[in-house]
Amino acid sequence: MRVEILCTGDEILTGKTVNTNYSHMARRLGEVGLDVIWGTTVGDDRASLLAAFARAGERADAVIVNGGLGPTVDDLSQEVAAEACGVKLELSDYWMQRMAESYARRGRVMPANNKKQAMLPEGAEFIDNPIGTACGFAVTIGKARFFFTPGVPREMRRMLDEQVIPRLLKLGGITGVTRLKRFHSFGIGESRADEMLAGIPGLAIDGEIKLGFQAHFPELETKLAARGATEAELSAKLSAIEAEVRRRLGNFVVAEDEGSLERVVVEKLKAGGHTLAIGETFTSGAIASRLAPLPGAEAVFCKGVIATDIAADKLRTESGASHALAVLMQLDPGSDRPDFGATITVQIADGGGMVQRVARLVGGRDWVRTGATELGLDCLRRHLLGLPVDERIDFERR
Amino acid sequence: MRVEILCTGDEILTGKTVNTNYSHMARRLGEVGLDVIWGTTVGDDRASLLAAFARAGERADAVIVNGGLGPTVDDLSQEVAAEACGVKLELSDYWMQRMAESYARRGRVMPANNKKQAMLPEGAEFIDNPIGTACGFAVTIGKARFFFTPGVPREMRRMLDEQVIPRLLKLGGITGVTRLKRFHSFGIGESRADEMLAGIPGLAIDGEIKLGFQAHFPELETKLAARGATEAELSAKLSAIEAEVRRRLGNFVVAEDEGSLERVVVEKLKAGGHTLAIGETFTSGAIASRLAPLPGAEAVFCKGVIATDIAADKLRTESGASHALAVLMQLDPGSDRPDFGATITVQIADGGGMVQRVARLVGGRDWVRTGATELGLDCLRRHLLGLPVDERIDFERR
Numbered sequence: 120m121r122v123e124i125l126c127t128g129d130e131i132l133t134g135k136t137v138n139t140n141y142s143h144m145a146r147r148l149g150e151v152g153l154d155v156i157w158g159t160t161v162g163d164d165r166a167s168l169l170a171a172f173a174r175a176g177e178r179a180d181a182v183i184v185n186g187g188l189g190p191t192v193d194d195l196s197q198e199v200a201a202e203a204c205g206v207k208l209e210l211s212d213y214w215m216q217r218m219a220e221s222y223a224r225r226g227r228v229m230p231a232n233n234k235k236q237a238m239l240p241e242g243a244e245f246i247d248n249p250i251g252t253a254c255g256f257a258v259t260i261g262k263a264r265f266f267f268t269p270g271v272p273r274e275m276r277r278m279l280d281e282q283v284i285p286r287l288l289k290l291g292g293i294t295g296v297t298r299l300k301r302f303h304s305f306g307i308g309e310s311r312a313d314e315m316l317a318g319i320p321g322l323a324i325d326g327e328i329k330l331g332f333q334a335h336f337p338e339l340e341t342k343l344a345a346r347g348a349t350e351a352e353l354s355a356k357l358s359a360i361e362a363e364v365r366r367r368l369g370n371f372v373v374a375e376d377e378g379s380l381e382r383v384v385v386e387k388l389k390a391g392g393h394t395l396a397i398g399e400t401f402t403s404g405a406i407a408s409r410l411a412p413l414p415g416a417e418a419v420f421c422k423g424v425i426a427t428d429i430a431a432d433k434l435r436t437e438s439g440a441s442h443a444l445a446v447l448m449q450l451d452p453g454s455d456r457p458d459f460g461a462t463i464t465v466q467i468a469d470g471g472g473m474v475q476r477v478a479r480l481v482g483g484r485d486w487v488r489t490g491a492t493e494l495g496l497d498c499l500r501r502h503l504l505g506l507p508v509d510e511r512i513d514f515e516r517r
Numbered sequence: 518m519r520v521e522i523l524c525t526g527d528e529i530l531t532g533k534t535v536n537t538n539y540s541h542m543a544r545r546l547g548e549v550g551l552d553v554i555w556g557t558t559v560g561d562d563r564a565s566l567l568a569a570f571a572r573a574g575e576r577a578d579a580v581i582v583n584g585g586l587g588p589t590v591d592d593l594s595q596e597v598a599a600e601a602c603g604v605k606l607e608l609s610d611y612w613m614q615r616m617a618e619s620y621a622r623r624g625r626v627m628p629a630n631n632k633k634q635a636m637l638p639e640g641a642e643f644i645d646n647p648i649g650t651a652c653g654f655a656v657t658i659g660k661a662r663f664f665f666t667p668g669v670p671r672e673m674r675r676m677l678d679e680q681v682i683p684r685l686l687k688l689g690g691i692t693g694v695t696r697l698k699r700f701h702s703f704g705i706g707e708s709r710a711d712e713m714l715a716g717i718p719g720l721a722i723d724g725e726i727k728l729g730f731q732a733h734f735p736e737l738e739t740k741l742a743a744r745g746a747t748e749a750e751l752s753a754k755l756s757a758i759e760a761e762v763r764r765r766l767g768n769f770v771v772a773e774d775e776g777s778l779e780r781v782v783v784e785k786l787k788a789g790g791h792t793l794a795i796g797e798t799f800t801s802g803a804i805a806s807r808l809a810p811l812p813g814a815e816a817v818f819c820k821g822v823i824a825t826d827i828a829a830d831k832l833r834t835e836s837g838a839s840h841a842l843a844v845l846m847q848l849d850p851g852s853d854r855p856d857f858g859a860t861i862t863v864q865i866a867d868g869g870g871m872v873q874r875v876a877r878l879v880g881g882r883d884w885v886r887t888g889a890t891e892l893g894l895d896c897l898r899r900h901l902l903g904l905p906v907d908e909r910i911d912f913e914r915r
Binding site for chain 1: 524530531532533534535536537539540541542543544545547552553554555556557558559560562565568569572576729731795797799800801802803804805806808809810812818819820821822823824852853882886
């Protein structure tokens with residue numbers, strides 16, 4: 120099935136807003152096995168919208184339109200959709216009532232211009248928006264089914280997952296259920312991860328489980344997008360492959376799914392009844408600021424110190440924490456440049472003594488700072504889990 | 518003149534990479550008075566590229582194509598451009614030699630597949646890339662002039678500014694010089710800034726100076742995009758308007774052009790021979806990590822402390838710094854939500870005593886944390902410059 124995405128709005132067209140709605144939609148569709156083949160961006164302009172709808176209706180089987188459903192005069196999606204279909208707009212009494220109720224619940228009166236958001240092309244299929252006033256709708260233009268979605272990211276994301284994707288799968292005759300399994304790792308690059316995961320049985324044989332990567336330096340996300348007839352069948356098929364991915368990526372996996380490195384560290388400290396002090400130099404608070412604001416961290420995080428003369432054992436004693444993490448950095452001399460590097464010393468002190476890990480990272484000031492932050496937190500994770508802290512990482516120079 | 522942007526590549530089409538090249542190009546073109554009217558995204562697919570070139574060639578006067586100039590087989594831009602023009606590819610001896618020289622300078626041998634990057638459509642106009650192996654080129658398809666640019670962001674940005682924009686301006690018969698003046702402010706929202714700057718003479722009368730805003734919470738960027746016949750005429754015209762914008766935005770302007778709030782603070786401390794200690798609670802190192810990594814900050818930044826029991830005067834005495842900034846936060850109880858807020862107390866101590874500023878911010882945990890970081894740094898800037906630290910900001914609740 121040929122799917123297109125059509126983004127509307129002057130803020131996107133002029134580059135004032137970076138189009139993260141597009142990348143989110145395309146990624147989500149790819150994860151459920153729907154490949155996007157074309158993307159279009161036009162402004163809040165009647166002629167451009169009409170032309171874009173006509174073109175997409177000639178090429179695609181399905182088109183997701185994003186934006187232009189707001190209450191103001193520059194939002195034109197419903198109007199132009201009606202024109203493209205050769206029909207009039209008609210009031211959805213149902214949506215008017217839903218909007219009025221929503222305002223009433225918050226003790227407010229609905230502004231008159233919200234009525235515009237309940238005007239849909241005659242014969243359009245209504246698509247629910249449980250968290251906003253811009254309802255979605257679907258119409259057919261040319262040979263394609265068009266799904267209209269709101270520009271507000273959280274409204275779009277929910278409508279996409281709950282309303283649009285199920286309709287697209289049905290339209291494409293794609294049955295069954297899908298799931299996305301994610302592994303977050305630190306220390307391996309995309310090409311090495313690809314090698315490490317080569318030839319996993321089931322990944323190769325059954326085309327319904329798709330492997331993908333997404334690098335967010337310094338972490339790498341490894342994704343398994345899977346499809347099955349039922350949840351039970353999907354779980355059965357996926358569990359062995361998940362276990363194999365976990366085994367092969369080994370100690371480099373810092374978290375899975377919604378988890379994160381810093382959450383794992385906080386939870387592990389909490390579970391052990393531990394407390395933590397953090398000492399930093401050139402990372403200048405970046406380590407503490409990833410960990411301390413987490414819900415629950417207040418029970419664990421004692422103190423942070425940013426200075427040049429830090430040692431984990433001394434910090435532990437002085438702060439009264441059960442554990443101390445110190446990340447010291449010796450920067451290369453000279454100004455910032457692509458081969459600017461630093462020697463990083465990570466120290467972890469607990470009642471039992473002190474562990475130390477030294478690594479050299481190269482890649483410019485910001486790169487080195489981000490890498491040292493992650494390295495420090497990862498060494499602490501490894502220490503708390505009883506894993507080796509000195510396993511070589513891909514970003515390291517000898 | 519009708520300008521389009523056509524982005525190519527599977528990474529962009531599938532959403533794996535967020536398309537920041539598009540937003541950069543559209544913004545830069547807008548700043549020099551060239552408005553983008555249509556954006557297209559297609560993958561590394563011959564048929565889609567050919568169709569996209571044909572469509573854009575029917576609609577536009579000029580098209581910037583981004584990506585697909587690499588040395589690998591999936592990079593198809595030159596090939597498809599030649600096909601769309603009905604011509605063959607021919608080797609650019611000049612570019613082959615330039616690439617070979619560049620490899621030789623680094624003591625390396627040029628890989629054979631780089632030759633592909635010197636194959637241009639017959640009759641194409643060569644466009645220089647001084648920092649990469651993907652040269653650009655221009656051809657005419659349909660009624661539009663197409664400019665092909667590399668996907669690597671820093672190569673694209675430089676080629677856009679130095680090579681493509683001058684050609685586009687010439688093509689559109691737009692003469693003279695352009696300049697972009699930027700003001701960074703904290704404490705005023707976009708709509709209030711728009712009101713504050715209403716009716717500036719010259720902005721209204723002469724359409725050649727365009728006012729625009731870009732919000733990067735918590736800062737707002739106010740931009741003056743100006744055009745003139747010569748640099749001298751441009752400066753003369755712009756200087757009075759710049760001064761008026763500066764006067765109206767007043768103490769809220771934290772920096773201009775390439776400057777930043779944290780740079781201003783570091784420079785001002787340095788100029789006064791001062792040193793600084795920073796104490797934070799819920800911002801957890803975010804304040805220190807904006808300031809301490811700056812070049813030159815090592816001479817100024819003494820120490821950072823993240824703890825709950827902080828007071829600026831005590832921190833100053835203990836650290837031995839001449840100045841201390843403490844940002845304390847009392848968070849609302851309960852979990853994160855859109856109306857989650859905090860009461861922020863900023864304290865600044867120097868030899869002369871202590872200044873204090875209390876503000877309440879609301880908007881969720883992350884929002885409040887980012888706002889408190891900026892507020893703390895801005896109070897310090899104001900104190901160092903002798904400005905009032907308690908001027909009300911738009912984000913503040915009473």
